[in-house]
Every structure is written in structure tokens, then in C-alpha cells.
Amino acid sequence: MDAEHEDRPRVVAVSRDSDHRFSKPVVQELTLVEGWGVEGDAHAGTTVQHRSRVARDPSQPNLRQVHLIHAELFDEVAEAGFAVAPGELGENVTTRGIDLLGLPTGALLHLGDDACVRVTGLRNPCQQINGFEPGLLREVLGKADDGVVERKGGVMSVVVSGGVVRQGDQVRVELPEGEQTPLEPV
Template sequence: MGTTVEAARVVAVGRDDEHRFSKPVVDEVTLVAGWGIEGDAHAGTTVQHRSRVARDPSQPNLRQVHLLHAEVFDEVARSGHRVAPGDMGENVTTRGVDLLGLPTGTLLHLGDDACVRVTGLRNPCQQINDFEPGLLRAVLGRAEDGSVERKGGVMAVVVTGGVVRAGDRIRVELPAGEPQPLVPV
């Protein structure tokens, strides 16, 4: 059964037909089941991220859609970083959903029709420092138990296509069974 948090919303959407770090914010994106975001360089059934293609181009694409919580912008701003929607390469910027606390397999219903399945964490990389020096340290931290905290958002695959726009509601549907924590994909 899904739960809707009234404050859970899409803040912005972005796409880019080239492999650049940041994605321009657009009015709407069209999600295509099993493919990703129409017109985005990372869409496809097999991996599209250049480093992963170099290792094995036949791998399934578990990174069709990158979602990032706008709350991280507030957090990094406290350490002097200015980040806006699309800057960190996300396709969907959210607010009001603890993306990093979701279990693997969670369904996120975006707007009226679209639905994505969370596959894992985005592993922040050096490109973040290339965008803004010191930002990588701000989105990588240590939990109380000493484990690495990755705050670069989550990756997902498209289950049901549809158009997604800023202001759309987000409904969270947790998977059945024992929750599996997110790991980098």
C-alpha cells in the first residue's frame, strides 16, 4: 500500500541529450517504461554511464532516472556551497521524501501516471568537485557507526511511463517483505 506525504513533491525536472555533469531544468520530462527519460543521454535498457559502458556495455541500466532530494541543497549551503536543481545531474529533484532512507525496490509514483523503482544509491564521484571544489566532501559523510553516507541521491528504473512536472505529488510505495537497504549502483 502506498503512502502519500502531503509535502512530498517534485521540485524540478531535468534532462540532457549529452553526457554532461549538470542537467538543464525543463518544464516537464516524459518517462518511458523500461527505458528512462525521453531525450536524456542516460536512457536505455543497458548501461549508459560512460564508466560503466567501458567495463561492460551489456549490463542492465539500473540508473535510468536520478532523483535527488532538495534538502541536500539546504545542507550543503550551510557549508558555503550553492547548488540548485539539475546542478548535480539529477533528473528529478524532490522535497519531502527521505530518498536515502528508502529500501531497495521502493516505488515512487510521480504525478498522475509515472512510477519508478528505486534501485540504489548514486555514488558521488570526483565530478562533483569539478563542478564545485569541496562539494564532494559535503555529499559524502560518515554515519555514527563509521559507515560511509552517500548523499548524492538515488537511482531508479521506470516502471510506468508518464509526464512529470515541478509541483507533482509523490506517493511512496514500500516493497513487501524485509526491507533491503540501498547500496551504490
């Protein structure tokens, strides 16, 4: 990527796994399917696919079809001594140059030429993160100075329009009209 485009919001990596494992292997490209999620990924579907949510109520709508994490989180946890690479925290799309956590509910992320996802909420980091790397959970789930819980494990979304997403694709943000609603865990 040339220096002129290096600071633009972009996709750093894409990952998927057909099985329910914590980490997802990086792949060359993802195909997003409208209303479904990532083709070939264990979390794709119109209803919840996350094991604990299926156990509670399998008829809930799947608001977690595509998981996105900002690569800046990897930089941040590296300062605390943790080495994390794309896909290792279970995300499908790793981005750089966009404040995912600062987006409002309903923001649209245009990924590459055709794909678009609508942000539904924050990922709620769980104890499995410590299973991946002991102590990492405290780096992605903490408290701000005012005591508010900070969830840094990325955002969840649903596919609004399908398409292929690859490393290097640009990301364009479209904010919802009207009053902006801060992200909550989904």
C-alpha cells in the first residue's frame, strides 16, 4: 500500500472458521451474505449461533453475524506484553484507521466495493480471552477513570449487502441519521 493511502480506514485481515473455536484462521477473502453473515463461518445465520446464546434462546435474531476488531487494540495490548495477531480474538474483519468503539449503533461500514455491515453493538469480552492468553481479559475489559466499564473487544454487526472483502480494502463509514445512540454489548 502506498503512503498516500496508508492512513485511510482499511481492512488489515479477514478470518473465518467453520467450527466454533476461539481463534479464526486468516484467509485471502471473505464472502459476506446479506442477512446471513460470513459464508462458511460458524457464526453465520439469521438466528443466534453463539453457543451460550443458543442455549438460552435459539430463536433470538443474530446480531453478531460479523465481528470486527481494530488493529490498534493489538498495538495497545502489545505495550502490556501481549502478542495478538489478526483472527486470534475470533474476529472476522480486522481494521485499521477507524474508531470502531466510538461508532454509534446503526453505523454502516462499507467494506471494499460491495459489502456493507450495520454495527449492532459491542462485543462483550469473556473469560475465554484468558484461555487464549492469561491476563489478556483485563486489557480488553477494564474501567475508565469515571468507573464505566470499557469493552475494547471490537464490534458486532449484521450484513446489509453482500460482497467479497479482502485485506487492503478500504472501509467507509456512514453514520445513521438523527440522534446517535452509543454502542451497548450485544
